[in-house]
Amino acid sequence: MAAAGLGQVLLATAVPVERDAVARAFGVLSSQPDEAVLGAAAGPAHPFRPGGTTAHGWAEVIAVGVGPALAAACTGSVLTAAALQGSPYGLVVSAGIGGGFQPEAPVGSLVVADEIVAADLGAETEDGFVPVTELGFGTVAHQPPADLVRRVADATGARTGAVLTVSTVTGTAARAAALRDRHPTALAEAMEGFGVAEAAAAHGVPVLEIRAISNPVGPRDRAAWRIPDALAALTEGFGKLAPVLESWNRHDC
Numbered sequence: 001m002a003a004a005g006l007g008q009v010l011l012a013t014a015v016p017v018e019r020d021a022v023a024r025a026f027g028v029l030s031s032q033p034d035e036a037v038l039g040a041a042a043g044p045a046h047p048f049r050p051g052g053t054t055a056h057g058w059a060e061v062i063a064v065g066v067g068p069a070l071a072a073a074c075t076g077s078v079l080t081a082a083a084l085q086g087s088p089y090g091l092v093v094s095a096g097i098g099g100g101f102q103p104e105a106p107v108g109s110l111v112v113a114d115e116i117v118a119a120d121l122g123a124e125t126e127d128g129f130v131p132v133t134e135l136g137f138g139t140v141a142h143q144p145p146a147d148l149v150r151r152v153a154d155a156t157g158a159r160t161g162a163v164l165t166v167s168t169v170t171g172t173a174a175r176a177a178a179l180r181d182r183h184p185t186a187l188a189e190a191m192e193g194f195g196v197a198e199a200a201a202a203h204g205v206p207v208l209e210i211r212a213i214s215n216p217v218g219p220r221d222r223a224a225w226r227i228p229d230a231l232a233a234l235t236e237g238f239g240k241l242a243p244v245l246e247s248w249n250r251h252d253c
């Protein structure tokens, strides 16, 4: 595999609580102002200004916003800025909480993506969903480095499978079943992975996605989301991951 250990690791979460849960694993707190991520909710400022958390000097943890579009734009901005400064990132990790397909990915478990899939990028037809690739456009999936995925799974006990990126959180059993029909290896869904992966691919940088499961994918029951448990799992998982990511940073794989 090509040399990939030549730059820092960019850890991209959606929201500040996820960013802080990851940063806690490295014993640091964020220097990124929350209002830089929360955007309209916090005032008229631009939704993102770079400036994150340095962890061990080899990783940066930032919140890039909710949804694939904002995540792609913010991640791309950070990767471009780093490249222009002559210190490009060597790996990007999309991280945070997510919904888990049951029973394979229970609440509180960790999932590492062997494939990052845009699950609703396409067209609805009388015959069902058609991905953009079948319409002759773009891409709908990115593959993280298999060797790194295996090492992450070995270090953390994370389950390995496809992680779907959706723009609409699944809220019915029918939708969950349709997604699983189309993506039999899917273990989780979230809202940023594919956007982060597109930005990384545009820069020729490898990507990972790691999700701590906060809720089942299925009928909407927001009160049942176990966000604190998932954030704790995220912190614990990244605590175990530090040596794996750091060695990826130092060596060719």
Ligand SMILES: O=C(O)c1cccc(C(=O)CC[C@H]2O[C@@H](n3cnc4c(=O)[nH]cnc43)[C@H](O)[C@@H]2O)c1
Pocket: 014, 015, 065, 066, 067, 096, 097, 098, 099, 100, 166, 168, 169, 170, 189, 190, 191, 192, 214, 215, 216, 217, 222
């Ligand atoms: O209450 C809602 O329905 C809702 C709608 C949009 C976003 C949220 C968040 O809490 C955002 C945080 C983050 O969580 C990820 N996530 C967690 N569970 C799921 C899921 O079942 N399906 C998709 N994404 C999920 C996602 O990456 C968000 O960025 C709540």
